[in-house]
Amino acid sequence: xxxxxxxxxxxxxxxxxxxxxxxxxxxxxxxxxxxxxxxxxxxxxxxxxxxxxxxxxxxxxxxxxxxxxxxxxxxxxxxxxxxxxxxxxxxxxxxxxxxxxxxxxxxxxxxxxxxxxxxxxxxxxxxxxxxxxxxxxxxxxxxxxxxxxxxxxxxxxxxxxxxxxxxxxxxxxxxxxxxxxxxxxxxxxxxxxxxxxxxxxxxxxxxxxxx
Amino acid sequence: xxxxxxxxxxxxxxxxxxxxxxxxxxxxxxxxxxxxxxxxxxxxxxxxxxxxxxxxxxxxxxxxxxxxxxxxxxxxxxxxxxxxxxxxxxxxxxxxxxxxxxxxxxxxxxxxxxxxxxxxxxxxxxxxxxxxxxxxxxxxxxxxxxxxxxxxxxxxxxxxxxxxxxxxxxxxxxxxxxxxxxxxxxxxxxxxxxxxxxxxxxxxxxxxxxxxxxxxxxxxxxxxxxxxxxxxxxxxxxxxxxxxxxxxxxxxxxxxxxxxxxxxxxxxxxxxxxxxxxxxxxxxxxxxxxxxxxxxxxxxxxxxxxxxxxxxxxxxxxxxxxxxxxxxxxxxxxxxxxxxxxxxxxxxxxxxxxxxxxxxxxxxxxxxxxxxxxxxxxxxxxxxxxxxxxxxxxxxxxxxxxxxxxxxxxxxxxxxxxxxxxxxxxxxxxxxxxxxxxxxxxxxxxxxxxxxxxxxxxxxxxxxxxxxxxxxxxxxxxxxxxxxxxxxxxxxxxxxxxxxxxxxxxxxxxxxxxxxxxxxxxxxxxx
Numbered sequence: 001x002x003x004x005x006x007x008x009x010x011x012x013x014x015x016x017x018x019x020x021x022x023x024x025x026x027x028x029x030x031x032x033x034x035x036x037x038x039x040x041x042x043x044x045x046x047x048x049x050x051x052x053x054x055x056x057x058x059x060x061x062x063x064x065x066x067x068x069x070x071x072x073x074x075x076x077x078x079x080x081x082x083x084x085x086x087x088x089x090x091x092x093x094x095x096x097x098x099x100x101x102x103x104x105x106x107x108x109x110x111x112x113x114x115x116x117x118x119x120x121x122x123x124x125x126x127x128x129x130x131x132x133x134x135x136x137x138x139x140x141x142x143x144x145x146x147x148x149x150x151x152x153x154x155x156x157x158x159x160x161x162x163x164x165x166x167x168x169x170x171x172x173x174x175x176x177x178x179x180x181x182x183x184x185x186x187x188x189x190x191x192x193x194x195x196x197x198x199x200x201x202x203x204x205x206x207x208x209x210x211x
Numbered sequence: 212x213x214x215x216x217x218x219x220x221x222x223x224x225x226x227x228x229x230x231x232x233x234x235x236x237x238x239x240x241x242x243x244x245x246x247x248x249x250x251x252x253x254x255x256x257x258x259x260x261x262x263x264x265x266x267x268x269x270x271x272x273x274x275x276x277x278x279x280x281x282x283x284x285x286x287x288x289x290x291x292x293x294x295x296x297x298x299x300x301x302x303x304x305x306x307x308x309x310x311x312x313x314x315x316x317x318x319x320x321x322x323x324x325x326x327x328x329x330x331x332x333x334x335x336x337x338x339x340x341x342x343x344x345x346x347x348x349x350x351x352x353x354x355x356x357x358x359x360x361x362x363x364x365x366x367x368x369x370x371x372x373x374x375x376x377x378x379x380x381x382x383x384x385x386x387x388x389x390x391x392x393x394x395x396x397x398x399x400x401x402x403x404x405x406x407x408x409x410x411x412x413x414x415x416x417x418x419x420x421x422x423x424x425x426x427x428x429x430x431x432x433x434x435x436x437x438x439x440x441x442x443x444x445x446x447x448x449x450x451x452x453x454x455x456x457x458x459x460x461x462x463x464x465x466x467x468x469x470x471x472x473x474x475x476x477x478x479x480x481x482x483x484x485x486x487x488x489x490x491x492x493x494x495x496x497x498x499x500x501x502x503x504x505x506x507x508x509x510x511x512x513x514x515x516x517x518x519x520x521x522x523x524x525x526x527x528x529x530x531x532x533x534x535x536x537x538x539x540x541x542x543x544x545x546x547x548x549x550x551x552x553x554x555x556x557x558x559x560x561x562x563x564x565x566x567x568x569x570x571x572x573x574x575x576x577x578x579x580x581x582x583x584x585x586x587x588x589x590x591x592x593x594x595x596x597x598x599x600x601x602x603x604x605x606x607x608x609x610x611x612x613x614x615x616x617x618x619x620x621x622x623x624x625x626x627x628x629x630x631x632x633x634x635x636x637x638x639x640x641x642x643x644x645x646x647x648x649x650x651x652x653x654x655x656x657x658x659x660x661x662x663x664x665x666x667x668x669x670x671x672x673x674x675x676x677x678x679x680x681x682x683x684x685x686x687x688x689x690x691x692x693x694x695x696x697x698x699x700x701x702x703x704x705x706x707x708x709x710x711x712x713x714x715x716x717x718x719x720x721x722x723x724x725x726x727x728x729x730x731x732x733x734x735x736x737x738x
Contacts, residue, residue, distance in 0.1 A: 048236050048238075051235075051236050051238070051239075052236055052238040055236065055238045055239045055241055055242050056238065056241060056242070058242040058245075059241040059242035059243075059244070059245035059246075060245075062242060062245040062246045062249045063245045063248075063249060065249060065253075066249050066252050066253065069256075070252065070256075078343060081280075082278060088277070178252060182249075182252075185245065189241065189245070196238075
C-alpha cells in the first residue's frame with residue numbers, strides 16, 4: 001500500500017464546486033458554509049450522494065423493465081402495423097443480415113444502459129460495505145459510466161427523427177411507443193445518478209486513515 | 212442502577228438528546244414515481260390481455276408470430292403469439308392472445324380462418340391482404356359452450372353466422388358446375404349462396420347446402436323446385452331449340468335457381484329441409500309432382516327421333532315424359548319389340564273430381580273408350596318424335612296389361628298422314644255426287660221410254676214392211692261394207708284416228724290437272 005497523501009477532508013477543507021477555491025470549513029455546523037470568493041455553498045462531499053444515487057439507480061432499474069417490454073416504435077405501412085421493442089428490433093436486424101447495425105443497436109440500447117446500472121449498483125454496494133478493493137479500477141469504471149452516458153440516447157434520437165420524417169399518411173407512419181419514453185427515462189436517470197455519485201467517497205472509504 | 216438513569220446536569224435536570232434525524236431526501240420521489248408509472252403500465256398491459264386461444268391450421272401460410280392479427284369485421288381482436296408445428300407434424304398450432312373481453316366470443320361454434328387474397332365464387336376477396344399480409348378472420352358466436360382451442364377453417368365461411376337467413380339441403384346425382392360460393396337465384400335475383408357441396412358418404416348422391424338470405428328465405432316453400440342453373444342450357448327437343456341461362460355469373464361459375472309453382476300456396480319451408488336438385492329448369496318443371504307412374508308402351512315400328520325426355524302429351528298437354536327406350540326380341544313370336552317406358556304424372560291426368568290416373572278403373576274405362584298411345588312427329592325441323600295419347604273411337608279393343616312388371620299400355624300404329632288425308636278427300640268428293648237426283652232423272656227417263664214403246668205398237672206392221680225393205684238394203688249394203696269393202700277400211704282408219712285423238716285429249720287433260728299453268732305458259736320443256 002502506497003502512502004496516503006493528505007486530503008482536504010482530513011484538513012477540514014473543502015473546495016468550491018464552482019470556482020475551485022479551497023476554504024477551511026467552520027467547526028460548527030450552524031448555518032451553511034459558503035465560498036468566500038463566489039458565494040457558492042461549500043460541501044466537503046456531495047451532500048447525500050449515496051442516498052441520491054441509490055434512489056436514482058432504483059428508479060432507473062424500475063424504468064428499464066417497461067423500456068424493454070413495451071414497443072419503442074410502431075410502424076404502420078400500407079395497412080400493416082408492426083410494433084417493435086428494442087430487442088425485437090435487434091432480432092429483426094440480425095434476421096435480415098444487418099449484423100453491424102444489430103451490434104450498434106444492441107450495444108447502445110441494451111448493453112450500455114445495463115452496464116451503467118450494474119456499475120453504479122456495484123459502486124454503491126462496494127462503498128456501502130466500505131470496501132477498499134481496487135479503488136483505482138472502481139474510479140475508472142465510474143469515469144466510463146459518466147462518459148458513455150449520453151451515447152445511449154442514440155435509440156431515442158433515431159425514433160424521434162423517424163417519427164418526424166415518416167409522415168406519409170396511409171403509405172407509412174411511424175409512431176413512438178411507450179417503451180421509448182421509459183427508455184429515455186432510463187438514460188436520463190442513469191446520467192443523473194452518475195452525476196450525483198461522488199467518486200471521492202470511494203477513496204474516503206478505502207483510506208485506512210479515515211474513520 | 213445508576214447506568215440506567217440518564218445523565219444529570221449540574222442543575223439536576225436531564226440533558227436533551229440531540230437527534231440527528233434526517234428527512235428523507237426528495238430524490239426518493241423519482242424511484243417512487245418510476246415505480247408508480249411502471250406498475251400502472253404493467254397493470255394496463257396485463258389488464259388488456261385477454262384469453263389465450265390455440266387455433267390449429269393445416270398450414271401456417273401467411274401466419275407470423277407477433278405480427279398476424281385476428282380480426283373481426285376488420286377490428287383487431289387478437290394477435291398471434293406463436294406458431295408451432297403439431298407434435299405429429301400434421302399441421303400447425305397457432306397460439307394467439309385475444310383482447311380483453313373476448314371471453315364471451317370464444318364458443319365452440321366460433322370460427323377462425325386465414326384471410327388471404329382469393330378469387331372464388333364470383334368475387335374477389337382479401338385483396339387488402341396482398342399488401343398488409345394475411346390475418347386470421349374470426350366469426351364469433353355468442354351462445355354455446357366456451358372453448359379455448361379451435362380448428363381453423365381452410366376456406367373462409369361464405370356466410371357469416373349472424374347473417375339472417377336459412378339453410379337448405381339439396382340432393383342430386385351430380386354436382387354440376389356448382390361450387391361453394393355459387394349464387395342461388397330466385398327469379399334471377401341473387402338471394403343466397405352455396406355453402407357446401409359434398410358427396411354423401413353412404414350413397415352416390417351429392418349434398419349441396421345453400422343459404423338463402425332473409426327476406427328471400429320465405430320464398431322457399433315446401434313444394435319449391437330447385438334446379439341447376441349452371442352455364443348455358445341449350446336444348447334441342449320436340450319443341451325446337453331452347454337456350455336458357457340465369458346470368459353471366461352463373462354461366463361462369465355455376466349457380467342454383469329455385470322457383471315456387473305458380474298458383475299453389477304451400478307452407479314456408481323449414482330450415483334444413485331437403486329438396487331434390489334437378490339438372491335443369493325443364494326437369495324441375497316436369498317433375499313438379501314427385502309422384503309418377505310408369506307405363507310401358509310397345510311399339511313395333513321405328514322409334515327414330517324418340518329420345519329420353521321426349522314429352523308425353525294428351526291432346527297437346529304434357530302429362531309425362533319418356534324415360535327409357537329399349538329393344539328386345541320376342542322369342543315366342545320372333546318379332547322385335549321396342550318397349551318405351553314413359554312416366555305419367557297422375558296429377559295432370561285426371562278427372563275433374565275423379566281419382567287420379569293411377570286408379571286402374573279410371574284408366575281401364577278410358578282405354579275401353581279408345582285411349583291409345585301413338586308416336587307422332589313433333590317438329591318437322593328436327594324430326595323429333597313424341598308420344599301422343601288420344602282417344603281413337605274405332606281402335607281395336609285392347610286392355611292395359613296390369614300384371615306385367617310395368618303396366619303395358621295399348622298403342623296405335625303411327626298414322627300415315629298422307630293416306631289419311633287422301634282418303635278423307637276421296638270420301639268428301641264421293642259424298643258430293645248427287646246420287647238421288649240421278650236416280651230420279653233415271654226413273655223419269657224410263658217412264659218416257661215406256662210411253663214411247665206403247666206408242667210404237669201401231670207402227671209394227673209398217674215396221675215389218677220396213678224391215679223387209681231394210682233387209683234388202685242391208686243385203687246390198689253388205690256388199691258395200693263387207694270386210695273387204697273400201698268403206699270398211701276407211702271406217703276402221705277413222706276409228707283409229709279417233710281413238711288416238713281421244714288419248715291425246717286425255718294426256719292434255721292430265722297435263723292441265725297437274726300443271727294448270729301450262730294452259731297459259733305452255734308445257735314445260737316444250738321449248
